[in-house]
Amino acid sequence: CSVTISEPVGQNNWGVNYPATQMCAVNGSTVDMHCTYSYPLNDNGIDTTVTDRFWLIEGTVDLKTQPKYAGRAEYICDNRKCTLRIRDLTESDSAVYKFRFITNQAGGSYTGQPGVTLTVTDPPNLPSVSVSPSEIVEGSSVTLTCSSDANPAANYTWYKENGLRLLSENTQFVFTSINSSDSGQYNCTAENQLGTSSEYIFINVKYPPRLPSVSVSPSEIVEGSSVTLTCSSDANPAAKYTWYKSDTHLKSIHEEPQFVFRSIKSSDSGQYYCEAGNKLGTSRSESVSIDVKYRPNLPSVSVSPSEIVEGSSVTLTCSSDANPAANYTWYKENGLRLLSENTQFVFTSIKSSDSGQYNCTAENQLGTSSEYIFINVKCE
Known part of the structure; x- marks a missing residue:
């Protein structure tokens, strides 16, 4: 004055x-x-x-x-x-x-x-800071307001967090379309020639789940082992998760992002995906393929034709369910004589001396399994 x-x-x-x-x-x-x-x-x-x-x-x-x-x-x-x-x-x-x-x-x-x-x-009193609306959703318009009783009237400055980034020099600071990255602490300083006073407000921007990602551990899946599927999605509030297999609902909504096979089976192979949801929306992940590896099952062996006559063509066939696919080996009787390394062994003109027991072994890197068949060659 x-x-x-x-x-x-x-x-x-x-x-x-x-x-x-x-x-x-x-x-x-x-x-x-x-x-x-x-x-x-x-x-x-x-x-x-x-x-x-x-x-x-x-x-x-x-x-x-x-x-x-x-x-x-x-x-x-x-x-x-x-x-x-x-x-x-x-x-x-x-x-x-x-x-x-x-x-x-x-x-x-x-x-x-x-x-x-x-x-x-009067130097500025401690400012009153407010945010409108109180529930902040990504993409909405949000207004921060600062007021302080001061004489002469205060000038206002808005900063984010550490005060290094000047946002506004007005009593209000407006986000026309707020982003999730705008979450954080905002400081308002009221100032006149008699002094300054500051206060802050923290805003938390809510948003629906982003596209979830699914990971599988371990990457090499063997029957009987423990396998964990993990779904993760950036969301605010935190997402809840639902797991599906080939459009079949697997697990009810729960707060854990993991689905665990304690002892996985070959029948668990298939396509899996998860859905992340909060009150603002849902998002579905890309599918991930689960391929359960297992040793060969007991082979199935057969002979064709069933009636074997000397001089005829006879085929022995061996098959076994395995992942990865099995390799086959045919032996006669005591296994000392290797006959074939194919799923089939063919006699183009069988002899009576070919009568006897034949063994088929199915093998992959996880193990082996064997079965036998007995053939009796009849003379004309």
């Missing part, structure tokens, strides 16, 4: 002089408003005496009669001087104060003009 100095009044005239007609003080401080006053020593032969003196607020009301000044305001008056002292100033004390004195003369009262204009200033 600027300070205006008034001109002194003469000693023998009615008047009030305010050394300063405009004053500034800070909220919570103490201010002294001074004045000197004058009046004729006598009038019509009667000595003039002062019978009362007080300060008026807004020119009409004795300040000491106002409850809000109780215990805070006092008059310090002596020898044609009077000081108004107000403690613990608040912004509501900003007003025009005038001194008035009354004498024993008829009509002998005088109110000094223009009075003292007091302006109580």
